[in-house]
Structure formats: structure tokens, C-alpha cells
Amino acid sequence: MRFTRRELLTASSGAGLALALPRRSYAASAYPEKNITFIIPYGAGGGFDIFARAIAPAMEKRLPHPVNIVPMNIPTGGGGRAMAQMQRTRPDGYMIGVFPIPGALILQEEQDARGFNLYEFTWLGSIGPGDTYAIGVRADSPIRSVADMQELSKTRQVSFTCTGPDGTSYMASVIACNLLGINAKYITGYAGSNDYIVAAMRGDGDAVIAANTSLRRFQGPDGIRIIATLEKESTLPGIPDATDLGQPDLGLITIERMVAGPPGLPADLKAILTNALDEAVRDPHIAAWATSIGVPWAPNPPGRADAIFREQAAFFEQWKGLLVES
Amino acid sequence: MLDLWFTGFLSLLEPQVLLFLMLGMIIGLFVGVLPGLGGTTALALLTPVTFGLEPITALALAGGVMGGTPMGGAVTAILLNTPGQTANAVTCLDGYPLAQQGKAGLAIGAAASANALGGILGTVSVLVILPIATQIVLLFGPPEFFLIALLGLALVATTSRGKMLRALVTGALGLMIASIGYNAVTGTERFTMGVEYLWDGIHLAPALVGLFAIAEMINLSIKGGTIAKVDENMKIEGLGDGLLETFRQWPTVLRGSLIGTLVGATPGVGVTVASFLSYSMTVQASKDPESFGKGNIKGVIATEAAINAKDGAALIPTLAFGLPGGAEMAVFLGLLVLHGMQPGPLMLINNQVEIYGLIWALTASCIVASFIGLLLARPLAKLTYVDTQLLAPLIIVISLVGSYAIDLTIENVVLSMVFGLIGYLMIRFDYPRITLVIALVLGEIAERNYHQSMLISDDSWSVFLTRTTSLVLVIGIVSSFLYPVLSSMVRKRIRARKAAMEVRS
Numbered sequence: 001m002r003f004t005r006r007e008l009l010t011a012s013s014g015a016g017l018a019l020a021l022p023r024r025s026y027a028a029s030a031y032p033e034k035n036i037t038f039i040i041p042y043g044a045g046g047g048f049d050i051f052a053r054a055i056a057p058a059m060e061k062r063l064p065h066p067v068n069i070v071p072m073n074i075p076t077g078g079g080g081r082a083m084a085q086m087q088r089t090r091p092d093g094y095m096i097g098v099f100p101i102p103g104a105l106i107l108q109e110e111q112d113a114r115g116f117n118l119y120e121f122t123w124l125g126s127i128g129p130g131d132t133y134a135i136g137v138r139a140d141s142p143i144r145s146v147a148d149m150q151e152l153s154k155t156r157q158v159s160f161t162c163t164g165p166d167g168t169s170y171m172a173s174v175i176a177c178n179l180l181g182i183n184a185k186y187i188t189g190y191a192g193s194n195d196y197i198v199a200a201m202r203g204d205g206d207a208v209i210a211a212n213t214s215l216r217r218f219q220g221p222d223g224i225r226i227i228a229t230l231e232k233e234s235t236l237p238g239i240p241d242a243t244d245l246g247q248p249d250l251g252l253i254t255i256e257r258m259v260a261g262p263p264g265l266p267a268d269l270k271a272i273l274t275n276a277l278d279e280a281v282r283d284p285h286i287a288a289w290a291t292s293i294g295v296p297w298a299p300n301p302p303g304r305a306d307a308i309f310r311e312q313a314a315f316f317e318q319w320k321g322l323l324v325e326s
Numbered sequence: 327m328l329d330l331w332f333t334g335f336l337s338l339l340e341p342q343v344l345l346f347l348m349l350g351m352i353i354g355l356f357v358g359v360l361p362g363l364g365g366t367t368a369l370a371l372l373t374p375v376t377f378g379l380e381p382i383t384a385l386a387l388a389g390g391v392m393g394g395t396p397m398g399g400a401v402t403a404i405l406l407n408t409p410g411q412t413a414n415a416v417t418c419l420d421g422y423p424l425a426q427q428g429k430a431g432l433a434i435g436a437a438a439s440a441n442a443l444g445g446i447l448g449t450v451s452v453l454v455i456l457p458i459a460t461q462i463v464l465l466f467g468p469p470e471f472f473l474i475a476l477l478g479l480a481l482v483a484t485t486s487r488g489k490m491l492r493a494l495v496t497g498a499l500g501l502m503i504a505s506i507g508y509n510a511v512t513g514t515e516r517f518t519m520g521v522e523y524l525w526d527g528i529h530l531a532p533a534l535v536g537l538f539a540i541a542e543m544i545n546l547s548i549k550g551g552t553i554a555k556v557d558e559n560m561k562i563e564g565l566g567d568g569l570l571e572t573f574r575q576w577p578t579v580l581r582g583s584l585i586g587t588l589v590g591a592t593p594g595v596g597v598t599v600a601s602f603l604s605y606s607m608t609v610q611a612s613k614d615p616e617s618f619g620k621g622n623i624k625g626v627i628a629t630e631a632a633i634n635a636k637d638g639a640a641l642i643p644t645l646a647f648g649l650p651g652g653a654e655m656a657v658f659l660g661l662l663v664l665h666g667m668q669p670g671p672l673m674l675i676n677n678q679v680e681i682y683g684l685i686w687a688l689t690a691s692c693i694v695a696s697f698i699g700l701l702l703a704r705p706l707a708k709l710t711y712v713d714t715q716l717l718a719p720l721i722i723v724i725s726l727v728g729s730y731a732i733d734l735t736i737e738n739v740v741l742s743m744v745f746g747l748i749g750y751l752m753i754r755f756d757y758p759r760i761t762l763v764i765a766l767v768l769g770e771i772a773e774r775n776y777h778q779s780m781l782i783s784d785d786s787w788s789v790f791l792t793r794t795t796s797l798v799l800v801i802g803i804v805s806s807f808l809y810p811v812l813s814s815m816v817r818k819r820i821r822a823r824k825a826a827m828e829v830r831s
């Protein structure tokens with residue numbers, strides 16, 4: 001029996017189709033078949049790294065098939081390289097990442113050439129609650145209140161220690177000082193939150209604006225005195241909050257650890273990952289661990305990832321001019 | 327106080343804890359031997375393994391790794407002129423010439439005992455200064471870090487006697503290369519030529535793999551023969567002599583340990599600076615500075631004592647403030663938090679048993695690793711008698727795999743090869759490589775801290791003189807310049823007077 005070339009082609013493509021069709025439906029139900037890479041845009045040991053590494057094993061357990069979620073640190077370019085990689089990766093569900101929102105939006109603005117667009121990412125949820133900020137000074141500082149700081153800034157610039165101009169702490173400091181009418185200068189270049197908080201303790205600057213959970217660890221007679229917390233309602237007794245300071249908008253300055261997949265992640269894969277993350281952040285072991293390191297654990301309600309990202313993006317857009325210009 | 331030291335020690339005596347301590351030490355030793363890979367990689371790989379362990383067991387494992395790597399790194403530096411870790415680049419300076427003279431045993435013996443003694447002295451100093459640790463850390467800010475970096479750069483000239491101009495050229499080249507990348511103070515990128523990989527500057531570990539391992543292997547392949555230029559049947563001996571030599575060089579060991587402890591306690595300058603400062607100061611204090619770089623055993627001892635003393639002290643800023651002095655401590659910091667220990671001022675109060683347990687683990691690992699290093703010295707030293715035609719391809723492959731494994735990027739391999747070529751040209755035309763490494767390490771530190779100092783002081787240089795710690799450092803730098811000049815003037819005068827006396831008699 002002989003076949004013409006046309007017959008052969010038709011038969012083989014038919015067979016290919018026959019093989020491919022069941023395979024495709026098999027692929028969705030078989031996900032994940034191999035390990036999932038979890039990108040962390042910062043170095044090992046930092047806050048983001050710790051949260052990602054804690055949540056990864058808890059997420060693994062909630063996936064339909066037993067695979068590992070492997071954390072990978074890509075700290076290059078203030079995290080920009082990790083975001084560029086997420087933008088370009090195939091949307092097959094084998095790469096996810098955690099990003100600081102809204103901090104990463106400044107990076108996007110400044111690293112235009114890298115071609116990543118956070119608005120296109122597939123947002124899956126956040127690790128834990130967003131963190132609010134607080135203002136601290138050295139324990140023996142003559143500055144006792146925000147009013148003192150405002151008064152001082154009439155005579156000279158008040159200096160704040162923070163990361164580089166594309167870091168989240170820099171962004172928080174610029175917005176807060178603007179809202180409070182403080183004439184400020186920024187001592188930049190510190191590697192992370194512990195660095196710029198210790199820098200303020202040492203006297204490199206007059207004050208520091210840092211995430212509440214980080215700053216509270218350094219409170220004490222030889223450490224930091226918190227003079228205001230930028231929460232809507234203060235969780236520190238006796239310390240004025242955003243409302244007391246007459247600037248409720250200060251409470252909007254937060255940092256979310258948001259988990260995302262690449263642009264165009266199929267809905268079924270998104271659902272699997274979102275579900276795993278949502279259940280993982282509610283894992284009692286994770287909650288107990290977070291509490292043990294001083295993070296009040298109140299995970300965001302499930303299914304709010306896109307809404308949270310939009311809220312943060314809107315807040316960033318409001319301040320973009322000031323931040324990018326500075 | 328003493329009962330806490332004791333409780334910490336007892337906490338290590340559980341069979342499981344001891345097992346993990348030894349396991350960590352062996353992994354550390356092995357990873358330390360591989361060029362490019364060090365404690366950072368080992369700790370990062372082991373962190374997930376520790377999830378299910380008790381905190382003290384996890385700490386023992388980490389302490390084991392950190393105590394074990396320096397010895398491994400020293401062995402490779404001495405035998406193959408390839409630093410197992412960045413800090414060991416300084417070990418190569420005198421360790422490798424010794425191996426070439428067939429005295430690898432002597433060098434490894436001395437490195438092992440200097441390692442162990444440095445580790446012990448480092449531990450003792452940490453135990454003594456732990457109660458006032460926080461005050462010490464707070465004494466050092468950007469102006470002080472800048473001055474320490476400046477001191478390191480100034481000492482570049484010391485290590486290159488007779489080749490000062492060449493040293494300055496490669497130092498300047500190192501500073502230029504260090505300016506590549508993203509500037510954290512201004513938030514701008516420089517000389518990255520659109521290459522994403524260069525955003526973080528030239529990655530030190532793969533660059534060093536190229537500059538030393540690859541360059542040396544190219545050089546050896548071209549020359550042929552074996553590393554040690556001695557009779558093939560010559561016995562590998564001198565281990566015992568090397569071991570004892572360290573005990574004869576007390577001032578060198580003490581100086582090294584002191585410098586290691588001080589640099590370790592001040593986060594931000596790193597272990598390479600500790601080993602380099604200790605080496606340069608030993609050269610300066612020596613009556614026979616010309617012999618360094620040609621196989622002076624004191625060069626090995628000074629470096630190794632500082633590297634190990636630094637490890638214990640580096641725990642202070644890491645634990646007290648969560649400020650890691652280097653990449654290894656940064657990963658270690660992550661491990662602490664995973665186990666529910668939050669570094670910060672409170673940790674020194676809340677987790678004292680764990681801290682003392684960790685310090686003991688580090689010391690024990692360091693001593694046992696030195697002992698194993700001694701046992702392995704004989705078989706390993708035979709490498710220097712292997713024909714380079716067999717050795718070079720093997721080492722090149724291992725080094726490039728190591729370079730890739732640091733952070734799983736292929737660009738590392740390319741960088742290693744480029745630096746391999748640069749390194750080979752430097753060997754060929756006799757330019758010192760260590761000055762390039764020091765400038766590469768210190769360039770970024772010096773620049774960032776200078777910028778910050780200027781931001782703090784509103785662009786006034788007075789900030790370097792008005793702070794007590796800064797002023798002490800300035801005096802130190804000035805006297806380190808004046809000392810060699812003055813001492814040679816005094817020596818000349820004495821010689822002249824003697825000559826005059828002889829003529830008269």
C-alpha cells in the first residue's frame with residue numbers, strides 16, 4: 001500500500017490533532033507538573049525574602065499536584081530585572097513573583113526602558129496585610145512631636161534617612177513630608193529598613209519614616225522614639241495618628257507584598273494559584289509565625305487582588321508628579 | 327553572664343545538634359574549597375532544609391557552615407592561587423608562592439592553626455564586647471566607613487613593594503570598574519551599556535573566579551609542568567612546622583584577630599577588607615617587608631587569623647540591629663527570622679542562650695574544620711605535583727560551574743571568562759591583581775559613604791574631623807603613611823652613624 005504525500009500529511013496532521021486535543025485538556029488538570037519558580041525582587045534575608053520563603057511551602061501544600069515552589073532572588077536594578085523577567089516569561093503558571101506595591105510603580109516610571117508594565121501583570125493576592133508607616137526620632141532627640149518638626153523646618157531642612165530614590169521608604173518620606181508641610185532633605189543610599197533606622201539612631205539624620213512593624217522593633221530608651229504613626233487609627237497607645245495630625249491621607253501610605261503572575265496567565269491557572277495563596281495566608285502556622293516576629297496578621301479578604309492593586313496605583317498616580325520630579 | 331555562656335555551650339551537646347553542627351562544618355569545608363562558592367551559597371541552599379528543625383539545631387548547622395568555609399577557602403588559595411572565597415584572595419599572596427616552593431604543607435599547617443586561633447580569639451572578644459556591642463556598632467557611620475575604605479585604598483601601595491606604580495594603575499582600574507552599575511544614593515545607572523546584568527555592578531565572586539582561577543590555569547597551561555617546581559618524589563611535609571609557626575607569631579595572630587573583630591563588628595566594609603588590613607599592617611610592622619609576596623608565612627597567618635576572628639564579630643551587628651556585614655550574614659539573617667528570632671536590640675536580651683550556642687558552634691566548627699584541613703593537607707597538596715595539562719581543564723570546568731551556580735546566571739560565566747583574560751594579561755605583564763580586587767571591593771563602599779557623609783554634613787569636610795571615631799581613623803591613616811617614611815629615615819640615619827663609627831675606628 002502506498003500513500004501520496006498529501007494523504008500522508010493529512011493523516012499525520014489529523015493524528016497530531018488527535019494527540020494534541022486530549023493533551024490540552026489533560027494539561028489544565030495536570031497543572032502543576034513541575035516546580036514553580038517564585039521570584040523575589042530583593043536579596044536573600046530581607047523582609048520580602050522572608051515572607052516569600054515562609055509562604056512558599058504553605059502554598060505548595062495547596063496545589064493540586066505535589067511540586068515545589070522554589071524562591072529565587074533577583075535583586076538586580078532595585079528589583080527592575082525581576083519585573084522585566086516576569087513581563088517576558090511564558091504565561092504557563094511556572095513563574096510567579098512578589099512585588100512591593102506601590103513602590104514598584106516608581107521603579108516602572110524610572111526604568112521606562114526595561115519595558116515592564118505592572119498594570120498588565122496577573123495579580124493573585126497579597127502576602128499578609130499591607131504595612132503602614134510611622135515617624136521616629138532618636139530616643140534623646142529634642143524633637144518631641146510632629147509640631148516640633150514643622151517648627152524646626154522653618155529654620156532649616158529636617159533630614160530623613162531612607163533608601164535610594166526608587167525605594168518605598170523614600171516614597172513614603174516624600175509624600176508624608178509634603179502632606180505635613182515639612183521642609184525636608186533625604187539622606188539616601190541605605191540598603192534596607194534596618195540600615196536606615198539604625199542610621200537615624202546613630203544621628204545620621206534627624207528622623208526616619210519606616211514601616212510600623214520595622215520601626216517598632218527599635219523602640220526603646222537607647223533606640224527610637226515613635227512620635228507619630230501614619231495609621232488612620234493609632235495602634236500605639238498615646239501616639240498621635242494620621243487623623244490627629246489632621247492629614248487622614250497619611251493613612252493611605254502603605255506597602256503591600258503583592259503576588260503576581262505574568263501578563264495573560266490563563267484563568268484556570270490563575271484560579272489555582274490564587275486559591276493556594278489565599279489558603280496559605282490563612283494557614284494557622286503562618287499566622288503564628290507572623291505574630292512571633294511582631295507582624296499583626298490580618299490577611300486581606302480573598303479575591304481582592306485586582307482591587308488592591310488599583311487602589312494603590314490610583315494613590316501612586318496622585319503623587320507621581322512629585323515623586324518622579326524629586 | 328558566665329552561666330549563660332555555659333548554658334549556651336550545653337545546648338550544643340544534644341546528639342542531633344552535634345550531628346547537624348558537624349554536617350554544616352563538612353558542607354562548609356567542601357563548599358569553601360570550590361572557587362567562587364562560599365558560605366553564602368551553602369547557607370542559601372540549606373535554609374529550606376532547616377524548616378523542620380529546632381532553632382538551636384538550625385543555628386548549629388549554620389554555625390557549622392560559617393566556621394567551615396574559611397579553612398576550605400584557604401586550601402584552594404594556597405594550592406591553586408584561586409581564592410575559595412573573596413577574602414582568601416589575600417591568602418594567595420604568600421600562600422601560593424609557598425606552594426610553588428614545595429612548602430604547601432607548611433602553608434596549610436599555618437593556615438589551619440591561624441584559623442583555629444583566630445576563631446578562638448574572635449569568640450573571646452565577642453563574648454567580652456557583647457554587653458557593649460550596640461554602642462560600638464553605633465560609633466561607626468558613613469564618615470567612618472569612608473575613612474576605613476580610604477585606609478584600605480591607601481594601604482594598596484604597601485602590598486606591592488617595588489611595583490608601586492603598577493599597583494596604582496591596577497588600583498585605579500579597579501576603582502573605574504567599581505563605578506559601573508546602579509548608584510544607590512542618586513538612583514542613577516552608570517556605564518551599564520543597556521546590559522541588565524551590569525545594573526548591580528561587576529559581580530565580585532565571578533570576577534574573582536576569572537581573575538584568579540581562570541587566569542592562573544591559562545598561565546599554567548601555557549607554561550606546562552607542575553605548580554610546585556620541585557622534585558616530583560619530594561615528600562609533602564612541614565605541616566607540623568606550619569602548625570607551630572603560628573604559635574611563634576603571636577603578635578601577627580593577635581593583630582589579625584583584633585582587626586578581624588573590629589572590622590566584623592562594624593557592618594559595611596566586609597571580610598576582604600579585614601584580611602587585607604591585617605596583611606598590610608603585618609607587612610608594615612615587619613622588619614623584612616621585602617619578603618612578603620614571595621612566600622612569607624606571616625602573610626598567610628595574618629590573613630587567616632583575621633578572616634576567622636571576623637566571623638564571630640560579624641554576628642554582633644547582624645543580631646543586634648539586623649545589619650548584615652556581608653552576603654553570608656544576609657542569608658543567615660533570613661534563617662534567623664524563619665525560626666522566629668527577630669534580630670534587633672531585643673534579640674540580645676530575649677535569645678541569649680541561642681546566641682551563645684551559636685557562638686560556640688561557630689568556634690567548634692572552626693577548630694574541627696582546621697583539624698580536618700590538616701588531615702587533608704597531604705593528599706590535597708599532591709595537586710601541586712599534578713601535570714597542569716590534566717589539572718587546568720578540570721579546574722576551569724569546576725570554576726565556571728561554580729561561577730554559574732552563585733546565582734544561576736550564565737552572564738556570570740561570561741564575566742569570569744572576561745576577567746580570566748584580564749587576569750592572564752596581568753600575570754603576563756606583571757601587574758598585581760590584589761590591588762584591583764581591593765579597589766573593586768572598596769570603590770563602591772568609599773563612594774556611597776562619601777556621598778552620604780556629604781549629605782549629612784551639607785557638603786562640609788569637617789564631618790571627618792569633628793566626630794571622635796573619625797578623628798581617630800584620620801590619625802591612623804596619616805600615621806600609616808608617615809610610619810614607613812619615618813622608620814626608613816631613622817634606619818638610614820642609624821646606618822650612616824654606624825658607618826661613620828666604623829670609618830673612625
